Amino acid sequence: MSEGTPPERPERPLLPAAFWALLLALGCVRASLALAPDPRALLGAALAALLLGALCCAPPARRLLRGSSGLALALLAALGCALAASAGELARQGRVAALLGSSPVSAFELRLEGDMSEGPQGWRGRARVVSAGRDAGGVWLTADAPVPLGTTIRCVGRFSPNEEGEWGASSRAQGLSGTVRAVRVLSREPAGGVRGVVLRLREAVLESLDAESSDARALLAGTICASTQAMSRRGLSDVFASCGVSHLVAVSGGHLVLVSALAGRALSRARLRPALRSALLLALTGAFVVFCGAPASAVRAWAMSLVAELSRLAGRRAHPLSSASLVALGMALADPGVTGQLGYLLSVACVCGICALGAYARYAVRTLAPPPAALLRPPARRLARAWDAAEEALSLTLVSQAVTAPLVCATFSQLSLVAPLANVVLAPLFSALLALGLAAAALVALPSVQGVALAACDVVGSALMAALRSLAALPLSCVAVSADETAALVALALALAALVAWWPRLTRRGLSAGVGVVAAVALAWYVRWRLFAPACVRVLDVGQGDAILVTDGASATLVDAGPGDAVTEALARNNVFHLDAVIVTHLHDDHTGGLAAAAAVTGARVVMAGEGVEPPLPEGARLKTLRHGDVVRVGRFSLACVSPTGPVDGTENAHSLELALSFDDGSRTLTGLLTGDAERDETAAVLARGEVGDVDFLKVGHHGSAVSVYPEDARTLAAEVAVASAGEGNPYGHPDPACVEALEAAGSVFLCTSDAGDVCVEPGGRGPVVSCQRGDGP
Incomplete structure (x- = not known):
């Protein structure tokens, strides 16, 4: 492009029949596995679709469709095959559930098909059930100790089929029939053949890396071996997610391109026929995939x-x-369960999006920010190449982030705003780390020489992590975003269809104006919720756990962070961009599991806990101890620590912080008691000391269990509204009818997040103002 010449608009992309067939098949398979109808009905529908496809080949239909008969045939064939594949998958899952439900688990072999990950309930991984030497289907395998990838075991255990609910639907969508809990392993056999050799090499490489020793080594293990356990334990996965660069670690096309390039260079001196050279490169990259x-x-x-x-x-x-x-x-047709795996969906979305829109994205970037005139002159060729590389990285990142946003926001409830910058900055470092890591892996049999390569990896990996943490520390590097996956995907499809149909020519002025309008709207939305949030206490629906949000204007504090990452979605749907602090009542996972996730999307850098309690701190956060009598200010709210009265270690329900809440702005008031998992004896002691009396609002202790509150204490508190936080269909029977009866007998309106969703309690002139996410409230 010469100086002053506007960039040329690329040709409108040709969207082939295979692309539309893919979209239809994915939607069909995902819907079928989610709804789980009778497989026979799906087979009938598949046959009907295939018959309609055959009719499209008839001359009358071809004349009627006027040149679209090929597309119609492709779509109907894809629909029929997708319905048939879904029927087969559902029938297979039913057979596996019947086999494991009617016979001892020890009668079958279980073969690990992926690395196990560690969680609160032990280790979990995907396994294939082998019956009479044949692969019957997939299940989750949980155990107290990890089982290596590729290993086949026999065990004494228990099988639980998929239940109704979100987890069961997710497992079914991934082609898994339920969960096997391994109680005792009877035998184990490592993978054999070529695969066994490759996996044993992998184990040797992982051992030589010592992934737990540093962040750089943990990153290296994830990058070249796809082993991310050390990254997760060191909190690196959260940092990568907040910067929008998790795809750099996930093994995909970028890895294979580099492996192929290195192998091609090694084979360049050999005089091989093109076919043989191609076969060797494919074999080597295939071995890396298995690795x-x-x-x-x-x-x-x-x-x-x-x-x-x-x-x-x-x-x-x-x-x-x-x-x-x-x-x-x-x-998708060979293994319908792959359509429920996020890695597959993100990979397909990125590649198809880049193929269709990559050139247009680069056209837009070059229109908005053309290269400086100095780079167009011959002396600056190297800088010009660097500018082109950065321009391409930015363009591809923008496309990838746009087409995957519905999946990412629906799954993780967060969106990285620094992803474009992070990809431009980190991609060169990551390519260098990957190349050095592959060299180190190849030298695993020569420890002294490998040490040199690993030392270079440490330097590059440390630099990469330093840059990554700097980006993650930027204000609003990652924000909480709530989205319904189906609605977001439909909106994205309509927007992309409109773009391809319109395919406008861009001008710098028009593009700048459009970007400015979008930025202004986003800024106004941010200011509204960041600086002028309503004064309220919101009991968030995070399933079987606790998370209570207290906001007033520019101040916001979270009391407990719920289990897992459910809190990020809850924060997103309540437009929370910032937290001053997170208060941890005690150390049970259903109160601390989302601590790192909440900090990542809100920038919370202060964690408060009771005296003697040491919660797991998110990266960059500091601990502030709360003692009996201390008061935390959240805008015009006051949270006074009324229990416990001395040091505790936070491991028991009785160690929970209890906070007396008050608000008074002259025209509106609110009083309340937040109890964590404290039970009736602890709350009775608080009342006996006279630190709390009649309140407007009670956050019911221990999820509304039978021992949450004494009836006489419920009458003393006389809360106008009492809210318990519990998961729908939880196995503990929370809230217990005895607790509900005691509170309602004391005159309280009882609500539970499992029914009402998020419950918002606001100060009022004549008592609290209560609203619910689901329903109209009391």
Whole structure:
């Protein structure tokens, strides 16, 4: 592009029939596995779709469709095959559940197909059930100790089929029939053959890396071996997610390109025929996919490279979007459960989005920020190449983030705002780390030489992590965003369809105005909720756990963070961008599990806990101790610590912080008691000391269990509204009818988050003002 010349608009992308067939098949399979109808009904619908497809080939239909008969045939064929594949998957899951439900678990072999991850209930991983030497289907396997990838075990255990609810639906969508809990392992056999050799090499490489020794080594293990346990334990996964660069670690096309380039350079001196050279490169990249545990994103990338090589050898130019769509469609039909795996969906969305819109995104970036005139002159060629590389990285990141936003926001309830910058800055460092890491892995049999490569990896990895943490520490690097996946995907599809249909020419002035309008709207929304949040106490629906949000204007504090990452979605749907602090009442996982996630999306850098309690601190956070009598200010709210009266270690319900809440602005008032998991004896002691009396609002202790509150204390508190936080269908029977009866007998309106969703209690002139996420409230 010469100086002063506007960039040329690329041609409108050709969206092939394979692309539309892929979209239809994915929607069909995901809907079928979510709804789980009778497989026979699905087979009937599949047959009908295939018959309609056959009719499209008839001359009358071809004349009627006027050139669209090919597209109609492709769509109906994809629909029929998707329905048939879904029927087969549901029938297979039913057979596996019946087998494991009617026979001892020890009668079957279980083969680990992925690395296990550690959680509060032990280790969990995906396994295949082998019956009479044949693969019957997939299940979750949980155990007290990890089982290596590829290992086949026999065990004494218990099988639990998928239940109704979100977890059961998620497992079914991933092709898993339920969960096997391994109580005692009877035998184990490592993988054999070529796969066994590759996996044993992987174990040797992981051992040589010593992933637990530093952040750089943990990152290296995730990058070249796809082993992310050390990254998770060191909190690195959260940092990568907040910067929007988790895809750099996930094994996919970028890894295979570099592996292929290094292998190609090594083979360049050998005089090999093109076909043999291609076969060797495909074999080496395939071995690398197996080495990494064969994640869906890597399998998809390898299959695409296979299609591209075959096309090249045949003398035909491959159409990238067609190739990507056909490969993804083949994977979905061969294994419908892959459509429920986030890695597969993100990988397919990124590749198809880049193939279709990558050139237009670069056109937009170049229109908005053309290269400086100095870079267009011959002496600045190296700088010009660097500018082009950054421009391309930015363009691809913008496309990838746009097409994956519905999936990311619906799954993680967060969106990285620094992702474009992070990808531009970190991509070169990451490529260097990957190249050095592959060299180190190849030298595993020569420890002294490998040490040199690992030392170089440490330098690059440390620099990468330093840059990453600096980006994560930026204000609003990551924000909480709540989205319904289906609605967001439909909105994205409509927007992309409109863009492709319109395909406008861009001007710098028009693009700048559009970006400015979007930025102004986003800023206004942010200011509204960041600086002028309503004065309220909100008991968040986070399932079986506690999370209470207290806001007033620019001040916001979270009391407990719930289990897992459910709190991020709750914060997102309540437009929370910032937290001054997180108060931890005690150390049970259903109160602390979301602590790191909450800090990542809100920038919380202060964690408060009772005297003697040491909660797990998110990266960059500091601990502030609360003692009996201390008062925390949240705008015009006061939270006074009324229990416990001395040091505790936070491991028991009785150690829970109890906070007396008050608000008075002259026209509105609110009083309340937040109890954590404290039970009736602890609350009775607080009342006996006279630190709390009649209140407007009670956050019921221990999820409304039978021992939450004495009837006489419920009468003393006389709360106008009492709210328990519990998960729908929880196995503990919370809230207990005895607790509900005692509170209602004392004149309280009882609400539970399992029924009402988020419950908001605001100060009022004549008592509290209560509203609910679901329903109209009391």
